[in-house]
Amino acid sequence: MSNVTREEPVSLLSKSVRRLDPAIATAFGCIILLLIIGSFYSRSFLSPEYLLQQLKVASFLGVIATGMMIVILLGQIDLSVPWSVAVGGMMACAAAAYGPAGEILAVPFGIVCGMAIGLTNGIGVAYLRIPSMIITLATNAVAQGLMVLYTGGFSPQDSATSAMRYLATGFLVPGIPNAVLIWAVVGACTVFALTRTTFGRSVYGIGNRESAAYLSGINTRRIVLIAFIASGALSAFGGALLAGYASKAAQSMGDTYLLPSIAAVVLGGTSILGGKGSYVGTVAGVILITLLQSILSVMQMPEAGRQIIYGMVIIAMLLLYGRSPANR
Amino acid sequence: MKEWRYRLNERRGTLMAAGIFLVMFAIYVSNHPAGLTANVVQTAANKGVLLAFVAMAQTLIVITAGIDLSVGMIFILTNALASWIVLGTPIETAFGVIAVLATGLACGALNGLIVIYGRLQPIVATIATGAVFFGIALLLRPFPGGSVNEGLADIMTGKVFGLVPASLVALTAVVLVIWVPFSRSIIGRAAYASGSSEIAAYMSGLPIRRAKFTAYALAGLLASIGGLFLTFFTFTGEAALASGNAYTLFSIASVVLGGVSLFGGKGSAIGAIFGALAFRTIGDLLFVFDFDPLWQPLFQGVVLLVAVSLGAFGLFRVRNRLEWFG
Numbered sequence: 001m002s003n004v005t006r007e008e009p010v011s012l013l014s015k016s017v018r019r020l021d022p023a024i025a026t027a028f029g030c031i032i033l034l035l036i037i038g039s040f041y042s043r044s045f046l047s048p049e050y051l052l053q054q055l056k057v058a059s060f061l062g063v064i065a066t067g068m069m070i071v072i073l074l075g076q077i078d079l080s081v082p083w084s085v086a087v088g089g090m091m092a093c094a095a096a097a098y099g100p101a102g103e104i105l106a107v108p109f110g111i112v113c114g115m116a117i118g119l120t121n122g123i124g125v126a127y128l129r130i131p132s133m134i135i136t137l138a139t140n141a142v143a144q145g146l147m148v149l150y151t152g153g154f155s156p157q158d159s160a161t162s163a164m165r166y167l168a169t170g171f172l173v174p175g176i177p178n179a180v181l182i183w184a185v186v187g188a189c190t191v192f193a194l195t196r197t198t199f200g201r202s203v204y205g206i207g208n209r210e211s212a213a214y215l216s217g218i219n220t221r222r223i224v225l226i227a228f229i230a231s232g233a234l235s236a237f238g239g240a241l242l243a244g245y246a247s248k249a250a251q252s253m254g255d256t257y258l259l260p261s262i263a264a265v266v267l268g269g270t271s272i273l274g275g276k277g278s279y280v281g282t283v284a285g286v287i288l289i290t291l292l293q294s295i296l297s298v299m300q301m302p303e304a305g306r307q308i309i310y311g312m313v314i315i316a317m318l319l320l321y322g323r324s325p326a327n328r
Numbered sequence: 329m330k331e332w333r334y335r336l337n338e339r340r341g342t343l344m345a346a347g348i349f350l351v352m353f354a355i356y357v358s359n360h361p362a363g364l365t366a367n368v369v370q371t372a373a374n375k376g377v378l379l380a381f382v383a384m385a386q387t388l389i390v391i392t393a394g395i396d397l398s399v400g401m402i403f404i405l406t407n408a409l410a411s412w413i414v415l416g417t418p419i420e421t422a423f424g425v426i427a428v429l430a431t432g433l434a435c436g437a438l439n440g441l442i443v444i445y446g447r448l449q450p451i452v453a454t455i456a457t458g459a460v461f462f463g464i465a466l467l468l469r470p471f472p473g474g475s476v477n478e479g480l481a482d483i484m485t486g487k488v489f490g491l492v493p494a495s496l497v498a499l500t501a502v503v504l505v506i507w508v509p510f511s512r513s514i515i516g517r518a519a520y521a522s523g524s525s526e527i528a529a530y531m532s533g534l535p536i537r538r539a540k541f542t543a544y545a546l547a548g549l550l551a552s553i554g555g556l557f558l559t560f561f562t563f564t565g566e567a568a569l570a571s572g573n574a575y576t577l578f579s580i581a582s583v584v585l586g587g588v589s590l591f592g593g594k595g596s597a598i599g600a601i602f603g604a605l606a607f608r609t610i611g612d613l614l615f616v617f618d619f620d621p622l623w624q625p626l627f628q629g630v631v632l633l634v635a636v637s638l639g640a641f642g643l644f645r646v647r648n649r650l651e652w653f654g
Contacts, residue, residue, distance in 0.1 A: 077451060120633075124636075124637065128637060128640035128643070129640060129642075129643060129652055130636050130637065130640060131590055131591075133395060133451055134580060134584070134590055134636050135633075135636055135637075137577055137580060137632075138581075138629065138632045138633040138636050139629075139633065140577075140629075141577055141625070141628065141629030141632055141633075142626065142629035142630055142632075142633055143629075144625055144629065145623075145624075145625035145626025145627065145628070145629040145630070146626055148622060148625045148626065149622050149623065149625075149626055152622060210653040211650050211652075211653040214649070214650070214652075214653065215650075252570070255569065255573075258455075259455055259456070259459055262452060262455065263456070266452060272449045272451075272452050273449070302466075302470075303463075303466055304463045304464070304466035304467040304470065304567075305463065305467075306463070307459045307460065307462050307463030307466065308459070308460050308463035308464060308467075309463075310456075310459050310463075311456040311457060311458070311459035311460035311463065312456075312460060314452075314456040314459075315442060315446075315448070315453065315456045315457065315460075318446075318448050318452065318453070318456070319442075319446050319448070323446065323447040323448060324447045324448070324449065325447075
């Protein structure tokens, strides 16, 4: 008892240290380690311009990983991310071809298309009880089929609107890229939704044990449906931002975002079985992945080496803190 | 009571898949300009067995209630490897074949070790190992190229006695040598049991770890046989990301069409083989009916979506709403 009173003066700090998830602490530790390693390779690695540039690149992954996180918190997974991203980018660019109204509606239209993919996933998972990894793989294939049909097998001709370019590369606040601001807004909304609303509590509840959440009166099917729609919308939004960044959409623009988005969420300490995780962890995971990619490209590592290192780092980190309980 | 009734029920999924395949193939052949000739069957068989091997691999893992998103990448990796080493004198070629198969086995065993002893979720673990396998394939074959022992390739893609496609004979041999012993052994039983209920299987003292490990390792081996055959057909190796992803996706579709339960513990590799052959015939049907090839990805996606939605029929039998979450 006396211990407690003696610790009182430093309680604020020690409390926050104690509350810090070991997984998140490990992730931030790895970020610092990566920054130190990177600074050996290049002097400019620690300059504010370079770090802001990294943050800008990270924000695309950050938006996509936000949707993935909500779904993973439910104990599900969204493997339709690659073509949801591509659909978001392509449809936003396609809408831009339809005059001034299209220019205004470009990004919302892309997001709505992503929501349609999410809706299909959500109906499949929540109402038809199909395992999420199967139905999302299937909708991914359908989305790919639709886009192949739409583009005729080539990269689409339409280019991004100036508004999309401004969203991804402009500066509303001097010095801070707009993409980073968007990620901050998306993140703040997600943190609010996950921690301050019944929706968020329900997501964690369903992730822990769906039948228990159902018995406690949560409309579990509606929550799962909304979560998948949100994931589709955020993937498509990420795709629209990416299209603005590259000023056009491409066939396989989303392929490189599936593994990183799952990895970022899981490395950030969110349990792949659902029910446990915080958004700070996902932010750490996204920055970690982006820095890893950045260092590999500074080292001029070819694609093959990147894939190998990537997979191995993810397995190693999962073995550190992502294991399921033993079976007995 | 009546033994055959139970037998029939046990194999209902497999028989359904075989039936679907036969109907589709009949439609395909009757619309094919050349009709039912040995050459048409040979071409269809050569395309179908590739997916059949990968689908068998996926079945082994789905039976244990897991999923392997790296089978397509093992397939691509062994294809890239075979285009380097299955060459030269008969002895060199033989060693090359053995090395390719050993590589597949090792990849599968690695997945098994990570999932069983690392206690990671199969889906995340195999996405990550898939990236590693694809990276190695890229190291081996950044651009399409290489070659293969042409004599062996001709034998494996030709016809036995000018009638039966050799690839089908090879598929049957693999079923007899790998699948039949596995499914009848105690290890195979334990794999089914652990897919049905891992805790119950553990409590009844079945060797579930050994069973799951065997399933993962054999899956790698089967995927590498597929990769070897791809090299025989194409005479090249290529680290193609899209192709690897497509085979992974199609293997899951074949498993579903073949009546293998994705929740584990139910189904057979024979069913998945017929599922794979049926899935391949879908693509061919589009061809004989003169569809624009651009429709093919969409059509396959829709078939996959419909196939997985069929699993929802089980919901009609649910008596208690809590069974939704089973």
